Amino acid sequence: MAPRLIARKIVFHQAGSRSRCLRSFANQSRLTTSTGSRPSLPFLFIPRASPNSVRCYTSERRRWWKHEAKLVVRYTLTLWGVVVCVLTILFAVNEEVVEREFPTPHEWHYLTRKFLRDANNFKDPKNGEVNWARALELSRGVVIRLEDPKTGGQDVVKLSDIVDPSLEVPGEFIACDISEKSEEWRRGYYEAIMLAAKAAEHVDGWQRDITRNIVTPPEFVIGPSNPHPTPIPPGNPSAPREEDCELAYPSADNWYTKILATKGLNSRQMVEACLEYASFMEFxxxxxxxxxxxxxxxxxxxxxxxxxxxxxxxxxxxxxxxxxxxxxxxxxxxxxxxxxxxxxxxxxxxxxxxxxxLKARRSLSNDPPRTPLSKAKREPIYQQMLNFFAPPDYPPPPPxxxxxxxxSTLERCQEAALNLYIGEILYATGSRDEGLAWTRDGVDLAEEQLRNPKINEDSRGTKSTCRNCLSTGLDNWSIMVSRLAKEEKDKKATGSQSSVFSFWSGPSRETEGRWEAEEAVIQDRVKRTRELLEDVQAPKPGIVSYFKV
Structure with a gap:
């Protein structure tokens, strides 16, 4: 029995010593954790010799930043390159479209051609917001560039040496001899200088505020010469004062006088310049x-x-x-x-x-003059493709x-205008029925030409002339009939009053309500021709239209 007791004591002693060791290790680890001298680390964790903030600037992190920076630069340059290419293509397409609408001579410098295209675009914009001041500045620059030997003015001879030092360009209004230039160059020069003169008519009398460099129409200027100025539209700078202003642009007389003294223009151009200048003088x-x-x-x-x-x-x-x-x-x-x-x-x-x-115009030929037919040369396919992408040729010279x-359509519209003139004179001189008849004929002829499909093949001036003729004819017709209808109503009123005292008098021989009925006809005619006086286009289908039922 004794040996068994000894063995049990030894086992208990060993077990007690082991438990004491575990308790001492736990106490030691708890003590170490609480003091923070050695933190507990996860399994297989590689200790670092430096903090995390220093680790960011190691070789691995530096390579990663370089890679990310390269990607940012690459994607940024690619994106901006695509944007620049798209904008360049859109600019080229827009310039090509404007060139086909307002052609310019191909021998001019690019900037000169662009200035003239932009000037025409400001004169006749698609949105209807005409900017005559900008058109004058651009067309004026075109004329100056064409007379400068450095920008296409070779062989242009000045006809005088007298300059005006008060002008921005002292020799701007000196007449030139352009006989040595080609026909296209001369025609473009004439177009530019006539556009400058026409734009100067519309900005005649405009004032420039020298303190703010703002150009303003004269009706907005505050001063003794304009005691009741027109209010400035909202969103615009305040109205300038007369003492701070000066004349913004030269008078249109300078450009017209220069055109009439220029050598190298044909008779048609000289006649048109004289008529335009005379119209301005009447104004x-x-x-x-x-x-x-x-x-x-x-x-x-x-x-x-x-x-x-x-x-x-x-x-x-x-x-x-x-x-x-x-x-x-x-x-x-x-x-x-x-x-x-x-x-x-x-x-x-x-x-x-x-x-x-009018008699002379009606006796003219109805057929256009014959032009010699030229056999079209058969070109290879690659040449046809090149011609398709090539810029359009400058239009042939007009007669x-x-x-x-x-x-032609334009000449018939001129006949309609003559009918309106004659009808207005006859109506004013007492021949009312004849005046109305001539006015109706003019309206019918103008409407007939506007409904002619061939008018779309003519120039824009032809359609504008016919529209003005039709609009003026309808206005004259309406005014004439309204006056006659008013007189008719007055006669009815006086007739009804006199019928009370003249019981046995018979009915009036005049057809009652004739002019009132014609007034209704004119109103229907105005509604019917409204589509001819305006370019009404159907809205273009968008992406949303494909999802509509």
């Missing part, structure tokens, strides 16, 4: 100057005609019946002169002129006006 209340310019246009139109063989009477300016058909220039000059005579109030002289011009025109 400026200078009838004597306008009449002189109309006579100058008529003299330019008949410069190559023997004075004994003039197609019109020099005293009455009425076209002769047995004379040869008048040229386009003669018809334009005589029509403008007749308008001037009618505006002066000399109706007895204007009416025979209108009738003779110089030395020959009689044919009854």
């Amino acid at each position: 400026k209340s200078n009838p004597q100057g306008a009449e002189s310019l109309y006579k100058l246009a008529l003299a330019e139109a008949t410069a190559d005609v023997d004075p004994k063989k003039l197609p019109y009477d020099p005293k009455t300016l009425v076209l002769k019946d047995r004379a040869e058909p008048p040229s386009m220039n003669v018809l334009s000059a005589l029509t403008a002169m007749a308008n001037h005579v009618a505006r002066k109030g000399d109706i007895s002289s204007a009416l025979p002129m209108y009738l003779s011009i 110089d006006g030395a020959l009689p025109p044919w009854r």
Whole structure:
């Protein structure tokens, strides 16, 4: 039994010593953890010799940052490269579209061509917001560049050495000799200088505030010459004061005078310049100057005609019946002169002129002049593809006006305008029924030309002329009939009052309600022709339209 007791003591002793060791190790570890001298680490954790903030600048982290930076630069450059390419393509396509709408001579410098395209775009924008000031600045720059030998003005000879130091460009309004230039160059030069003159008409009298460099129409300027200024529209700078302003642009007379003194233009261009200048003189209340310019246009139109063989009477300016058909220039000059005579109030002289011009126009040929046919050369496919992407050719030159025109859409619209002039004169002189008849014929003829599908093939000026003629004719017709309808109502009122005292009087022989009925006809006519007076386009289908039922 004794040995068993000894063995049990030994086992218990060993077990007690082991438990004491475990308790001492636990106490030691608890003590170590509480003091923070040695933290508990996870399994297989590699201890670091430095903190995390220092670890960011190790070789591994540096390589990672370099890689990320390269990706950022690469993607940024790629994105901006794509954006630049897309914008360049859109710019090129837009310039090509504007070039096809407003062509410019190909021999000009790129900036000169772009300035003229932009000037035309400001004059006739698609959104309808015309900016004549910007059109003047650009077209003015085109003329200056074309006269500069460094930007395409070689072989352009100045006809005078007198300059104006007060101008921004001292020799801007010196006339030139452009005879050595090509026909396309001269035609583009004429277009630019005429655009500058027309834009200067619309900004005539505009003021520039020298303190803020702001250009303002004269009706907004505050000063003694304008005691009741027009309020400034919201969102614009405040109205300038008259003492702080100066004339913003030169007068249109400078450009017109320069055109008339330029050498190298054909007769048609000179006649058009004279007529435009005369119209501006009438607007400026200078009838004597306008009449002189109309006579100058008529003299330019008949410069190559023997004075004994003039197609019109020099005293009455009425076209002769047995004379040869008048040229386009003669018809334009005589029509403008007749308008001037009618505006002066000399109706007895204007009416025979209108009738003779209308008779001459109706006797013109209905067929266009024959042009020599040229055999089209057969080109290879690759050349056809190159021609498709090549810029369009500059349009061929228009007629110089030395020959009689044919009854094209534009000429028929001119006939409609003559009908309106004659009808207005006859109505004013007492022949009301005849005046209404002539006015109706003019409206019918203008509407017929606007409904002609061939008008889409003509220039934009043709459609604009026909629209103006139709709009003016409808207005004249409406005014004439409204006056007659008012008189008719007054007669009815007086007739009803007198019928009380004249019981045995019979009914009136006049057809009652005639002019009221015609007023209703005019209103229907206005509604029917509204689509002809405006370019109404259907909305373009968008992405949302594909999801609609």
